[in-house]
Structures are given as structure tokens and as C-alpha cells.
Amino acid sequence: MTDRALAVVRAGALTTVQDLGRPGHAHLGVPRSGALDPYASRLVNRLAGNAVDAAVLETTLDGCAVRPRCAVTVAVGGAPCPVTVDGRPVAWGSAVRVAAGALLEVGRAVRGVRSYVAFGGGVAVEPVLGSRSTDLLSGLGPAPLGDGTVLPLGPPPPGPARFGTTPWPAPPDELVLRVRLGPRHDWFTEAALRTFATRPYRVSPAGNRIGLRTSGPPLERAVAGELPSEGMVLGAVQVPPDGCPVVFLADHPTTGGYPVVAVVRERDLAAAAQAVPGTPVRFVPVGGGRP
The missing domain is CATH 2.40.100.10 (Cyclophilin-like)
Incomplete structure (x- = not known):
């Protein structure tokens, strides 16, 4: 069993795997799917050193908790939320190094709806029609995460992670x-x-x-x-x-x-x-x- 993986400890209300989607298949009845906030998905991937189209986790309102089996660089963005590693607060909107076996907790959104979690190497589930995205309407892609789900990670990215802070657009008041x-x-x-x-x-x-x-x-x-x-x-x-x-x-x-x-x-x-x-x-x- 590879150690390039993570285990889901708390799946949250709705956490799915998303990349930039599978455009070009509407004639087959397949929607684009992909991250609802693609700007956030691209940015957390850049922070983690990934290509912008790597697969990430998209959480809904109350976040999630995962335990990587290997040391990995992680970035959380999108909806602002508290982020902890083994109970200790770490930076939101910046790259963070998480040790093997540590518990990464993405908390409840304090503004906005959807937070995005990128892991160095990306979530490496099998692609369907060229995308790793979960499509809730057609059922394509991996199922929404459940407690105990194990997700493979790709090889460490060649690009460097970005550990500085990054400006983010605020969730809309209107x-x-x-x-x-x-x-x-x-x-x-x-x-x-x-x-x-x-x-x-x-x-x-x-x-x-x-x-x-x-x-x-x-x-x-x-x-x-x-x-x-x-x-x-x-x-x-x-x-x-x-x-x-x-x-x-x-x-x-x-x-x-x-x-x-x-x-x-x-x-x-x-x-x-x-x-x-x-x-x-x-x-x-x-x-x-x-x-």
C-alpha cells in the first residue's frame, strides 16, 4: 500500500474531489462539473506547487479533517476558515507542511461557503472523461467523501510551494x-x-x-x-x-x-x-x- 495517500477522518457536510472539470461532453449529457470557485482552486494549487488543474478537495460550510500518510505540503483557501494541524493553528491562504500521520482540520467557514484544500501532487483518483471531478448530477467521478475514505496522492510536484501570504477576494456581501x-x-x-x-x-x-x-x-x-x-x-x-x-x-x-x-x-x-x-x-x- 502506497504512503502517498490520505485518510478522511471527518468528511463534513459535503466534501468532493474537484479539478477544473470535463468540458466538451454536453452532447453526451455530461456537464462540465469542476470546482465551483475555480479561482480558489487554481490559487491553492499554485500555493502547493501544483499545476493549476490538479485535483483538490472542495468542502461545504463545515470543512473536513484528513490524516495524510506521508509528509505533504497543503494549502487551504476559498472561504476563510480556521485551519489546524494536530490542534495547533496554522496559516489559511498559505502553504503549510503537514507531517505524516498528523491531523489536518479544515474548520467551519467564517465567511463564504466553499473552502478548497490542495495537497502537493494533487488528489490522484482515476480520471473519468479526462477529469477527476465529482459530478453530483450524473454520478461520474469519485463519490462524495465519507469518513474513512482513503484518497491517493500524486508524486510530489516539481514546483516550489509558496509559503507567503496571498491576497484573496472576500466572499460577497452582495x-x-x-x-x-x-x-x-x-x-x-x-x-x-x-x-x-x-x-x-x-x-x-x-x-x-x-x-x-x-x-x-x-x-x-x-x-x-x-x-x-x-x-x-x-x-x-x-x-x-x-x-x-x-x-x-x-x-x-x-x-x-x-x-x-x-x-x-x-x-x-x-x-x-x-x-x-x-x-x-x-x-x-x-x-x-x-x-
Whole structure:
């Protein structure tokens, strides 16, 4: 048994293996998946000396605890949280050396939602369709972590770890999502489009890796019929029967039957990954969008 591995002591609410995803397979019904906050995933990999596309752990709200079987460089970033090694506080947002057999504890997020944990060499589970990412919708990739799970690590990276502090964007106090009107915006009344662009929404606690759900004023339909299923893209803002927009995230379905009123710019979606329930949301049309 190789010592280039780690054992999961506490899996937390939802901890998954993620890299930068498996784009290019929507025609097979496979979404991109990958880290919901790719900026954070890339940065912790750089801190650990890895290539930016190495697989990391993505935690949700309450972190996780792992015990590496070998000495390894670790970096924790994304949502700020306490980090300890054998009970002693260590730096968040910087590379940390963890001895073989020591307990690395990634604590509850004090702001934001998702923390990212990179290990020197990356998490080396078997790739599926070119990615090691867990896809909650299709079931591809490794299962979400459970207590006792053992994950292999790759060879130590050739690049040096970065032990200095690094600036990080703060989780949003207000989530501003820039949008272009979508292919079915004409299924909504002019008043609904004004509401969408001017009224505040809030992040709903019902969201997950598939989509960020919102609560707020419902959008009135101008067309009462139903659509056949059609292709969906990352960032699509779909409006289900309750009228409240849903922003599709990395594990989104590749087809859907509810009308898409707009599409969020991809660069804004990392902030959506860190928006806690109750965060105000504003949709801002750009590029000639109405009203």
C-alpha cells in the first residue's frame, strides 16, 4: 500500500474531489462539473506547487479533517476558515507542511461557503472523461467523501510551494451577476424583465452545486405554454414555475424545459459559489440587454 495517500477522518457536510472539470461532453449529457470557485482552486494549487488543474478537495460550510500518510505540503483557501494541524493553528491562504500521520482540520467557514484544500501532487483518483471531478448530477467521478475514505496522492510536484501570504477576494456581501438576455426572454412580460433587472433577490438555502436558487419577486410569463427540453449552458438563468430565477452552476443538467431568461457571465460565477443563503442578489443586464 502506497504512503502517498490520505485518510478522511471527518468528511463534513459535503466534501468532493474537484479539478477544473470535463468540458466538451454536453452532447453526451455530461456537464462540465469542476470546482465551483475555480479561482480558489487554481490559487491553492499554485500555493502547493501544483499545476493549476490538479485535483483538490472542495468542502461545504463545515470543512473536513484528513490524516495524510506521508509528509505533504497543503494549502487551504476559498472561504476563510480556521485551519489546524494536530490542534495547533496554522496559516489559511498559505502553504503549510503537514507531517505524516498528523491531523489536518479544515474548520467551519467564517465567511463564504466553499473552502478548497490542495495537497502537493494533487488528489490522484482515476480520471473519468479526462477529469477527476465529482459530478453530483450524473454520478461520474469519485463519490462524495465519507469518513474513512482513503484518497491517493500524486508524486510530489516539481514546483516550489509558496509559503507567503496571498491576497484573496472576500466572499460577497452582495452578489452582482452580470447577464445577457437569454434565448427565451420573450417568454416573459416587459414588466417581468424590468423586475428581473431592478428588483433585489436573495440566495435561497435550497441551492447546491447544480444551481443557485433565489427568492424574491416572481417573474410573470408572457407565454403560458411549455417548452420541449433544449440545451442548457453554464450560467443559464432558468425560471421554474414559481417564477424565481435559478442560476445553473457546474453540475447543471445539459438540457432543460423551463425558459432561460438570461445567462450570467462566467467570470461572475465564482462569487456565486461563495454566496451564503440570504445574500442579496442583483441581476445586471450588459451588452445591450434590456431594460
